[in-house]
Amino acid sequence: MAALLLALAGMARAELAIPLGESGDQLDVRVIEPPEGVSADGPLVLWVVNQYGDMAGPDSVAHALARRGATVWMVDVMDSLFLPRTDVNVRNVDGKPVGSLIQRAIEEDRPTVVVAADRMAVPTLRGMRWWQERTHDPDALAGAVLIFPSLYRGAPVAGEEPELFSIIDATNLPVMLFQPERGVYRHRLLDLRERFLQAGSDLFVQVIPGVRDYYHMHLEQPQLDSLDQLATVMEDPAEARAVQALPGDILRSIPLLAGADHPSTVRPIDPERTTPVDRQTGLQPVEPQEAPDFELTDLEGNPQGLDPDFDGVQIVNFWATWCPACVEEIPSMERLASRYPDQLKIYAIAFKQSPDHLREFMQDFDVSFPVPVDPDGQVAAKYDAFAFPSSFLVAADGRIHYSVNAGIIWDTEEVDAIVRELLEIEVE
Template identity: 45%
Template sequence: MPRRPSLCLALLLLFSLPHAVLADFSLDLPDGERLDVRVWGEDNTGPLFVWLINQYGETEGPHNLARRLAERNATVWQVDLLDSLLLQRSNEVVRNLDGAPVAALLHEAVDSGRGPIVVTTCDRMTVPLLRGLRAWQEEATDMNAVAGGILFFPNLYRGTPVAGEEPELLGIVSATNMPLAILQPELGTNRPRLEALLATLHRAGSPAYGWLVDSVRDYYLLRSVEPEAVELEAMGGPIPFDVTRAILDTPTQLLAATRLLAQTPRPDRPAPLDEEAEAPVLPAFGLVERPAYDPPGYDLVDARGVRHQHTESLGRVTLVNFWATWCPPCVHEIPSMNRLAAAYPEDEFAIVSINFRESPAHVLNFMEDVNVDFPVLMDEDGAVSGEWRVFAFPSSFLLDRQGRVRYSVNTAIEWDTDEVREVIDRLRAEDTY
């Protein structure tokens, strides 16, 4: 345990740093809108980070990172696009944001004479970031004036697909050829898709780089003892050791990525954009009927050490549910799943849940507080979730008595409803052959 004393001291410093020099300003946009910009390290001479606040609003984590960057001679412009533009904080709004506001910020950054200039953000806000980079390219006179973008756990997909189908990347990904650095949490939901994302960017001409952030999940930068946003409640409570270490490493990673991007050649023109591929995909709600197909199956040990295989589902209707304890909707639907399981004989209907990349000890501890009346299988490396093409949590699949997928759900629902029971009863009544 020799590293803990120094880490604890660093953590104390992290949350007690003196405020860097602040000099806020507003940027008027051509359409009459205005962006409010908070500046950290105004008098510094190092790189300039244009930081887009995440879709859930300001949190203390990014502010602390901005302070620490300012302590290392960087300047940070933090902008909450949704707040400045009076837009709703929703996935759909973020996916529909155009790049004009970000492009205006980049023009202002270039005019400031600072550099190198990098734009950074996380999650779905990476969509307007890429659109802004491309919009800036279309108007720029010097393509080398902006070094590129740094993306934390990006979500660049058109929307949540029907459970069991692969998500589609938005068209802007195939139209991005500026240098990018992607910092992907090792335990993040989209970790298995990082290589495909990088390949798409490379085909577009982007010299994109990818780094794995060890032992953390998505949203680690937004961890807080008492989150202000309801959507981040699952990120609350004591901050784990690995998250603290990753947060403390982030300024060094940002500065190193900036140096790399600044040395990377930039294109002389933007890549072509497929406008049709920019249209978001609307989410599918509730039970979605699927053409019958054989799923990849599973052979996993549950939290108590008992092995379970997909063949156990043969002869009875089975609900296979993919979930995680850090997912509030997943936890919310457990009681209704318990009630649904209790309504049928075990040889007629069963529920099997598959936990995504958590440890048996953690799940058993969770089950001391939350009653779970069905087996919890441990997908500790996420391989089974990937084979089933799970994109969002929770995702569920309703199997017929032949073990084939007949319905899927990509959101949390109330499971003990007449609608669900009618579907289960219909599948129970079908002939096995």
């Protein structure tokens, strides 16, 4: 089917295999070349496919790049190495695969950039450093374009500061970062920028207005001839505009990156921060700390915030409709609330979502607790909410005693025991 779509689009498709040493492993490259009649003297774009594999959105953007004269090498590292597509496996990929890709690409002697999104940003930066250690010409690669990169070792205990992979502090080649305005990591952008700059990387940042993470992956059907009709096939007009702009954004990044500093000296890397951290699941006890107050408005127009005089437990939950685990836990959260109608308050704070969308979405749920809207994510940032959903249990003393950074079933015996503990009810 993919071959048929490519043929219909008039694009040349070629295959390229890049050996990875003497082990027999190789990278399988899909080459998307400019169509007939379009000059092929543009840049070489190395597109490191996301951990989820080939998708309609990135493929459509790659073909749009080819229509502008670029040649795109699409590489699915996980598929080439026969690795299961798990978060841990992605984050454990070392620099050799992407580094070997870069090493082969610069033989083409043309402006070259590597593009990656989400968790594949970490193997991509490792690959740049691997190549940097072996090259005599660091200027041969313009740099990397990272789209909503996930550069953290994993989700810590909810409320604790997440830790960046050490490759960030070991990257001094130039990077362009496309950060969605409504993305999960938007409020961490300044700190991330400072880390790159401290490492010596010329970091360029472009905030993509009105969209959230994965915006270019929400296209369901490939648009291989043109991106002009995206407004009719994508639900979100802002996402349609952002995807239409992405090929131009990438191409404009290349001269910026190429003109930046390309050090030949490789930065040292901290081996203690090269592996992902184990995800913390279930309610975790934390050192009690004052719960940040908030002033938000719920879907009925009522003001919502922590009640300082409430002699019970208050649960501050951060969620979003695009998060399956968030949605799955709503019914059990309501069942827990029904057990303690006078002793438990729940605030299901919706992260960066429109009230109109939420009202329609919540029609499928019968809940007694309010759904306040955190339109710019400032309250989530106060709580250092990193993963979604994240929840914080506030006791009558106004302090957070437990937290969880994943979806859970709320009406279990284990959770009930914790609630009773905080309510100082003797467990039978």
